Amino acid sequence: MKDYLDQLEAEAIYILREVAGQFDRPALLFSGGKDSICLVHLALKAFRPGKFPFPLVHVDTGHNFEEALTFRDNLAEKLGERLIVRKVEDTIKAKNLQDGKGKFPSRNGLQTYTLLDVIEEFEFDACIGGARRDEEKARAKERIFSVRDEFGQWDPKKQRPELWNIYNGKIDKGENVRVFPISNWTELDVWNYIKREQIELPSIYFTHERECILTEHGQLMNVNEFVQLDADDVIVKRNVRYRTVGDMTCTAAVESEAYTVDDIIKEIKETKISERGATRMDDRVSEAAMEDRKKGGYF
Amino acid sequence: MELLRFFTAGNVDDGKSTLIGRLLYDSKSISTDIIETLTRQSKSTGVDTEIDLALLTDGLRAEREQGITIDVAYKYFTTEKRKFIIADTPGHAQYTRNMFTGASNADLAIILIDARNGITDQTKRHSIISSILGIPHILICVNKMDLVEYKESVFEEIKSDYLKFSQRLGLKKISFIPVSALAGDNVVKSSENLSWFKGESLFKFLENVPVVEENDQKEARFQVQYVIRPQTDELHDYRGYAGNVLSGSLRKGDRVQILPLDVSTTIEKIEKFQIEVDEAKEGDPIVIHLSEDFDVSRGSTIVKLNELPNSDNLIEATICWMDNKAYQSGQKLLFQQNSFRSKAVIKELEAKIDIHSFDEVPSDGTMNLNDFCKVNIKTAESVSYDSYSRNRKTGAFILINENTNNTVAAGVIH
Structure with missing residues (x-):
């Protein structure tokens, strides 16, 4: 019997090759986070010694961690693959949009504009992403080939039936498909895979000392130039790491003593809080926050 | 570590979502922040128990509002022995296509029966679909045993009824387990209330049931x-x-x-x-x-060279029609089997399968959403295939409407 990681890997490679076979202009959405780094690793296995049949595309919110950006640039250079970066900052200026406000200004909603713009600019017909179904309950409902209309919108009521390992990526011009090759992986699967394959990651996934604001919900938010500091803020210095690498303004750190991938796996097995629950402020808005964002074209 | 894919079929009324919730909850696969959210939601739905475990799987707003599962939800849990992928599929007849979708690549089917009601139309439908999809193993979970005073006779009667009904379906392997998802009896741990039951708890069963081995003897x-x-x-x-x-x-x-x-x-x-x-x-x-x-x-x-498959452009198959719009005679279609695609048309609608009795009735020429039909398909290019009962990988296909691009049917080749 094959090991489950081999099966998950084979499924993801199969999906990546289906994208290459079915679409004219695919792209891999790359954030510098662990899930998209795994996707790049899987693409190497799927397509080498050939080049990737798609560029890496990053929507840079301007609130990204420096470590993730440097890692992104180095990886693209090392692999000799094309990297396209589009900045939310530029979209805000060009479209005269209202930037995120408040103490922790989020550009989560704004990045959808940039994403849809870059899809239009390069006429991408498929965008590969590292989203997983275990992350969130609306994602648990989404297909692996998720067809979006020309506005990028997801309609959960109009999802195509998706059977066996037969993927229907047929679309009309202007539409696009979001493809999620690691849909069936959990956070722990990703880490077990990173361990087995010895995949390199940005340093912020491992423990380091950081100055943070301790919020009223007990979350640890990085002190940085985008966050508005108030006089009554509780500033603490803690040993922390990041479970997800999102925006500095809406991703919380978790206290950790994990120096190695093994330490992280042990920590995740013991933790009682989910990945998004521990770290994301953007999901706390309502029960259907993710469903609504996806309907609006979010990834 | 092994991987097991299974699907669950049944209604919220049968306690299906509660059962999955129970598996996740008792195996400590749910995080505290999610339990907090559920506790909040449960209060607003007014369900009597501490936590409404069904809210775990019904991820879309419309599902929470209507209290039913509409589309497949995928859930995951891991034990020391195995990783499990659960496709939680809807029970209502109007969502049959979604159930067919979630069930398509499962190794195991869990079909819930409410101990008070015994076998229903729904049980029959789910079993027949499992049979068409060639699911290797069927587990019948007789749920709500607490509401029939945990009586062995109730369980035994349902078991013998089911075996009688399923005789003609050609199911490969069938097992039975009595549980109460709500009370937690025999889900993760064996229960005193069901001490007459000598088999494993559902959880132990899932950990130990043999996963279908890949068969190297099979044709390449x-x-x-x-x-x-x-x-x-x-x-x-x-x-x-x-x-x-x-x-x-x-x-x-x-x-x-x-x-x-x-x-x-x-x-x-x-x-x-x-x-x-x-x-x-x-x-x-x-x-x-x-x-x-x-x-x-x-x-x-x-x-x-010495293991040639069938090669033909005339295919006999059983298909499930999945489009909201009824089939139109002569409709232009694309046939897709794995990565192979060819233009195709349905030449003949032979018979409709009654999804509650498994009887075949001569086709009246119509095919509507959720209908199962025996058809003859003609493809532009020759298809290399094996019968689905012999090889699930090369005997399965979908049909795509060339005009709308939608997947309008899924089928298994005879």
Whole structure:
């Protein structure tokens, strides 16, 4: 019997090759986070010694961690693959949009504009992403080939039936498909895979000392130039790491003593809080926050 | 560690979502922040128990509002022994296509029966669909045992009724377990209340039930997904055919037939992640090099010379119609089997299958959403296939409406 990681890997490679076979202009959405780094690793296995049949595309919110950006640039250079970066900052200026406000200004909603713009600019017909179904309950409902209309919108009521390992990526011009090759992986699967394959990651996934604001919900938010500091803020210095690498303004750190991938796996097995629950402020808005964002074209 | 994919079928009324919730909750696969959210939501739905476990799986707003499962939700949990992928599928007849979707690649079906009601139309429908999909193992969970005073006689009666009903379905393996999802009896731990039951708890059963072994004895089947041609100076002549081995195994030096081209050649080299290997087995993602250059492209099938599949452009199959719009005679379709696509039309609607009795009735020429029909399909190009009952990988296909691009049907080849 094959090991489950081999099966998950084979499924993801199969999906990546289906994208290459079915679409004219695919792209891999790359954030510098662990899930998209795994996707790049899987693409190497799927397509080498050939080049990737798609560029890496990053929507840079301007609130990204420096470590993730440097890692992104180095990886693209090392692999000799094309990297396209589009900045939310530029979209805000060009479209005269209202930037995120408040103490922790989020550009989560704004990045959808940039994403849809870059899809239009390069006429991408498929965008590969590292989203997983275990992350969130609306994602648990989404297909692996998720067809979006020309506005990028997801309609959960109009999802195509998706059977066996037969993927229907047929679309009309202007539409696009979001493809999620690691849909069936959990956070722990990703880490077990990173361990087995010895995949390199940005340093912020491992423990380091950081100055943070301790919020009223007990979350640890990085002190940085985008966050508005108030006089009554509780500033603490803690040993922390990041479970997800999102925006500095809406991703919380978790206290950790994990120096190695093994330490992280042990920590995740013991933790009682989910990945998004521990770290994301953007999901706390309502029960259907993710469903609504996806309907609006979010990834 | 092994991987087991199973699906659950039944209604919220049968306690299906509660059962999954119970599995996740009692196996400590749910995090505290999610439990907090659920506790909040449960209060607003007014369900009597501490936490409404059904809210765990009904992820869409419309589902929470209507209190039913509309689309498949995927859930995951891991024990020391196994990783489980659960496809939580809807029970209502109007969402049959979604159930068919979630069930398609499962190794095991869990069908819930409410102990008070016994076998219902729904039980029959789910069993018949499982039979059409060739699910290797069916587990009948007789739920709500707490509401029939945990009586052994109730369980035994349902068991014998089901065995009688399922005789003609040709199900491969059937097991029975009595549980109470709400009270937690026999889900994760064996229960005092059900001490007469000598079998395993549901949880133990899931950990121990044999996963279908890949069968190396099975005929070798490979389909090209993508052609790797680096076209660089040093790899000028590199031409590799990328895909997963669908069944059986292939070796370097094997004499093979390329279909539908219908030419034979030899496997010169097999690579797995750029490392040369002598043999590739079922499920392996590989790159194949052939000794001669033919016009091999995406959708080409590679098989051993002495294990040829059927090759034909007339296909007899059972299909489930999945489009909201009824089938229109002569409709232009695309036939897709793995990576192979061809234009196709349905030549003949032979019979409709009564999804509650498994009886066949002569077709009246119509095919509506959720109908199961026996049909004859004609494809423009010749299809290389095996019967679905022999090979789930090469006997399954979907039909796409050329005009709307929607997947309008899924089928299994006879």
